[in-house]
Amino acid sequence: MNCRSEVLEVTVEARQVEEAMLALLHTILLHRSTGKFHYKKEGTYSIGTVGTLDIDCDFIDFTFVRVSSEELDRMIRKAVSEFKEALSNSGSDGIGQISLEFYQKKKSRWPFSDECIPWEVWSIKVNVVNLANEQERQICREKVGEKLGEKVINVVEVINRHEYLPKMPTQSEVDNVFDTSLKDVQPYLYKITYQITDCLGTSVSTTMRRLIKDTLAL
Amino acid sequence: MDSELSPQDKKDLDKFIKFFALKTVQVIVQARLGEKICTRSSSSPTGSDWFNLGIKDIPEVTHEAKKALAGQLPGIGRSMCVEISLKTSEGDSMELETWCLEMNEKCDKDIKVSYTVYNRLSVLLKSLLAITRVTPAYKLSRKQGHDYVILYRIYFGEVQLSGLGEGFQTVRVGVVGTPIGTVTLSCAYRTNLAFMSNRQFERSAPIMGIIVDHFVDPPCSSQRPANMGQPCNYRAPDEEDGGQFAGVQDSQEVCNTSFSTSPPSQCVCTLSPSPSKLSKPLPLDSLQLPLAPGLVTHTLYASRLSYQPPALAAAAELCHPVVNPNQVLHTGKEGGVVLVPAQPPQGADTHLTVEHAPNTPGSSGEDDGLSQSGEGRRDDRRSVSPSDPVESLNAFTRKVGAFVNKPNTQMTIASLDLPFAAFAPRGLDTEENDPMVHPPESPPCLSPLQGSLHSEGSEGSGPQDDFVMVDFRPAFSKDDLLPMDLGTFYREFQNPPQLASLSLHISSQSMADDLDSLPEKLAVYEKNIDEFDAFVDMLQ
Numbered sequence: 001m002n003c004r005s006e007v008l009e010v011t012v013e014a015r016q017v018e019e020a021m022l023a024l025l026h027t028i029l030l031h032r033s034t035g036k037f038h039y040k041k042e043g044t045y046s047i048g049t050v051g052t053l054d055i056d057c058d059f060i061d062f063t064f065v066r067v068s069s070e071e072l073d074r075m076i077r078k079a080v081s082e083f084k085e086a087l088s089n090s091g092s093d094g095i096g097q098i099s100l101e102f103y104q105k106k107k108s109r110w111p112f113s114d115e116c117i118p119w120e121v122w123s124i125k126v127n128v129v130n131l132a133n134e135q136e137r138q139i140c141r142e143k144v145g146e147k148l149g150e151k152v153i154n155v156v157e158v159i160n161r162h163e164y165l166p167k168m169p170t171q172s173e174v175d176n177v178f179d180t181s182l183k184d185v186q187p188y189l190y191k192i193t194y195q196i197t198d199c200l201g202t203s204v205s206t207t208m209r210r211l212i213k214d215t216l217a218l
Numbered sequence: 219m220d221s222e223l224s225p226q227d228k229k230d231l232d233k234f235i236k237f238f239a240l241k242t243v244q245v246i247v248q249a250r251l252g253e254k255i256c257t258r259s260s261s262s263p264t265g266s267d268w269f270n271l272g273i274k275d276i277p278e279v280t281h282e283a284k285k286a287l288a289g290q291l292p293g294i295g296r297s298m299c300v301e302i303s304l305k306t307s308e309g310d311s312m313e314l315e316t317w318c319l320e321m322n323e324k325c326d327k328d329i330k331v332s333y334t335v336y337n338r339l340s341v342l343l344k345s346l347l348a349i350t351r352v353t354p355a356y357k358l359s360r361k362q363g364h365d366y367v368i369l370y371r372i373y374f375g376e377v378q379l380s381g382l383g384e385g386f387q388t389v390r391v392g393v394v395g396t397p398i399g400t401v402t403l404s405c406a407y408r409t410n411l412a413f414m415s416n417r418q419f420e421r422s423a424p425i426m427g428i429i430v431d432h433f434v435d436p437p438c439s440s441q442r443p444a445n446m447g448q449p450c451n452y453r454a455p456d457e458e459d460g461g462q463f464a465g466v467q468d469s470q471e472v473c474n475t476s477f478s479t480s481p482p483s484q485c486v487c488t489l490s491p492s493p494s495k496l497s498k499p500l501p502l503d504s505l506q507l508p509l510a511p512g513l514v515t516h517t518l519y520a521s522r523l524s525y526q527p528p529a530l531a532a533a534a535e536l537c538h539p540v541v542n543p544n545q546v547l548h549t550g551k552e553g554g555v556v557l558v559p560a561q562p563p564q565g566a567d568t569h570l571t572v573e574h575a576p577n578t579p580g581s582s583g584e585d586d587g588l589s590q591s592g593e594g595r596r597d598d599r600r601s602v603s604p605s606d607p608v609e610s611l612n613a614f615t616r617k618v619g620a621f622v623n624k625p626n627t628q629m630t631i632a633s634l635d636l637p638f639a640a641f642a643p644r645g646l647d648t649e650e651n652d653p654m655v656h657p658p659e660s661p662p663c664l665s666p667l668q669g670s671l672h673s674e675g676s677e678g679s680g681p682q683d684d685f686v687m688v689d690f691r692p693a694f695s696k697d698d699l700l701p702m703d704l705g706t707f708y709r710e711f712q713n714p715p716q717l718a719s720l721s722l723h724i725s726s727q728s729m730a731d732d733l734d735s736l737p738e739k740l741a742v743y744e745k746n747i748d749e750f751d752a753f754v755d756m757l758q
Contacts, residue, residue, distance in 0.1 A: 031344050035270045036261040048261040051272035052347055054254035063351045063360075068259045068272065149352040153389055156345040160392030162338055184259040 004120045008151050011127040012144050019057040021080045026066035027152050031159045033067050033187035039171040061145035069185045079192040090196040094128030098194040104166050105176040223397045227331040235291050237268045238339050239298050243283040246300045246317050249350035250359040250368045269340035286372040293321050297377050306366045313381035314355040315407035326395030338394040345392045353407045383410040
């Protein structure tokens with residue numbers, strides 16, 4: 001099966017990186033999370049309720065909606081702050097990419113471990129700029145807000161094409177499709193990775209690392 | 219077309235579409251209430267949360283939506299539309315956006331109703347949640363309140379986009395195919411806000427009744443059922459709305475009224491402010507929140523004075539306003555130093571003449587606290603019943619006001635009947651103390667220095683004084699950083715010694731001396747003229 005891949009690109013100021021990433025990642029996860037499944041005896045299941053929460057950004061004129069789950073928020077924030085730190089420490093010209101990958105686990109026979117097959121990858125390219133004065137920052141606030149709005153519309157457009165989604169799993173398979181570790185919501189299995197590009201435009205070390213990881217994972 | 223759809227599926231599908239329409243309206247209206255929405259996730263299904271989403275139902279909105287639908291469902295040629303418009307306090311209104319839930323003929327026969335359609339409708343609602351925060355009307359709705367409010371109108375039938383002006387943009391939220399057609403949800407929003415830029419969106423005084431609910435505890439809580447509110451009160455009368463909707467088709471008569479969605483206070487579930495807030499047409503001045511530290515004291519003091527006993531007010535009539543308004547304002551700006559309490563009748567009069575701050579004790583919570591505390595503090599002065607200014611002066615001076623550190627009062631010119639006479643040039647003042655008498659300090663709720671109100675000896679200690687002196691603590695001045703705080707600085711330099719050259723006898727004397735010494739000086743300069751020339755050459 002082909003993995004759907006979408007790329008979003010944003011240009012922000014350093015202090016806006018965190019909120020911009022959170023806004024986009026949470027918007028995607030909002031659409032890719034369901035309520036907790038409760039399986040019943042007959043093989044049917046009922047689904048819990050997903051609450052939503054409006055979040056105002058401090059450094060951007062923007063409000064986004066996220067799933068009302070503190071656990072999920074914590075995990076996303078952790079990943080985003082790692083990305084932000086890597087971006088600021090990189091010494092590169094401030095270009096990085098954070099990826100949100102939804103995958104399915106496929107059980108393999110021994111001795112092979114489970115395969116992770118991505119079915120949707122969202123890549124957010126970030127371009128960090130430095131602004132000289134307060135007026136520019138104010139303009140940036142509004143502009144980035146508008147841009148994020150456009151990105152949200154893009155995300156919604158893609159999602160509403162209703163292309164491939166993993167089949168709803170049976171109780172035994174649910175952990176292959178959904179992340180059932182959270183207590184209030186159930187997003188599809190996802191992982192967040194990032195890479196910081198150096199001046200050459202490639203990141204050799206992370207690519208190598210990934211190659212080795214993938215090889216070992218097999 | 220429906221032949222392949224089982225009756226159960228058809229029934230389910232109709233139900234899904236109906237509730238989807240109702241939830242769509244809820245999401246849109248709640249997104250324009252002007253507040254952040256928060257609902258909780260629940261792992262155990264309650265069975266009442268349609269589409270597995272925590273979307274609250276505001277009963278009024280549901281009622282209006284049902285009225286608009288009138289038992290029908292959105293179908294081909296029958297769209298359900300939610301129109302969001304803005305109405306200014308002057309009565310001007312403008313459509314901002316129109317959300318359309320439409321159905322077209324494109325059917326997806328193979329889709330499973332109870333499962334796929336339901337889930338896709340759920341995703342579509344999530345998309346709606348996200349998109350409603352992105353369109354321009356969201357930011358406007360978050361700022362609604364005094365200058366304008368956001369209204370909504372639900373209608374059923376043909377979509378009307380003419381009110382959105384030229385160049386309106388459309389954003390499609392999403393589509394869901396069903397066996398009986400494809401459900402489409404989209405939004406058309408105005409981009410030309412030219413009308414708004416010409417109008418005042420600056421914080422000018424609103425013309426309609428002011429809702430000062432910033433500081434008042436809301437009578438409603440989240441448990442307050444929305445139908446307790448009065449949604450119809452707040453919006454414009456029907457006649458206006460009718461005029462506005464002239465030309466809209468018949469279905470509009472089902473709901474020919476617009477409902478305000480301005481936020482009541484912190485309640486998400488209610489749609490309109492409570493009637494109590496609306497029935498208080500407060501004077502415009504009550505909105506003039508203090509902008510400068512000094513003004514805080516000044517305004518507060520005025521409010522406090524509103525509780526003065528009537529006797530004072532009567533006495534005030536005897537006096538004529540002597541004070542120069544400029545003078546009052548000047549002191550107000552600099553820290554609310556007011557001589558008034560020293561001479562209550564004039565003081566009251568001063569405030570009566572100059573005061574433009576509101577005499578509205580109930581206008582804000584802060585004022586309430588203020589006036590009450592002011593009352594308490596002024597108890598000791600209440601007993602003053604001045605009929606004669608001087609007598610009252612003397613009577614006053616024997617009292618000790620609250621927040622007095624020491625009964626260390628300052629002497630002023632006893633026969634003073636001129637407020638702020640202390641600021642008049644004093645050639646006669648032999649005392650080194652500043653003749654400032656201060657009212658009791660501002661109540662803690664507004665002065666950040668409440669801790670310091672009781673501290674520190676009063677500056678300018680002097681000999682036997684007739685007046686009560688309370689430490690002057692201008693708001694926001696720090697007293698722990700520098701040995702000299704703003705108040706001290708102000709006091710010290712309030713009355714600087716006269717410049718030597720300006721004092722008459724000395725100056726005239728020096729002038730005479732200067733003139734006399736002039737010829738001698740000239741002689742000396744002429745003698746040294748060569749030196750001066752050489753110096754000038756050197757410089758060139």
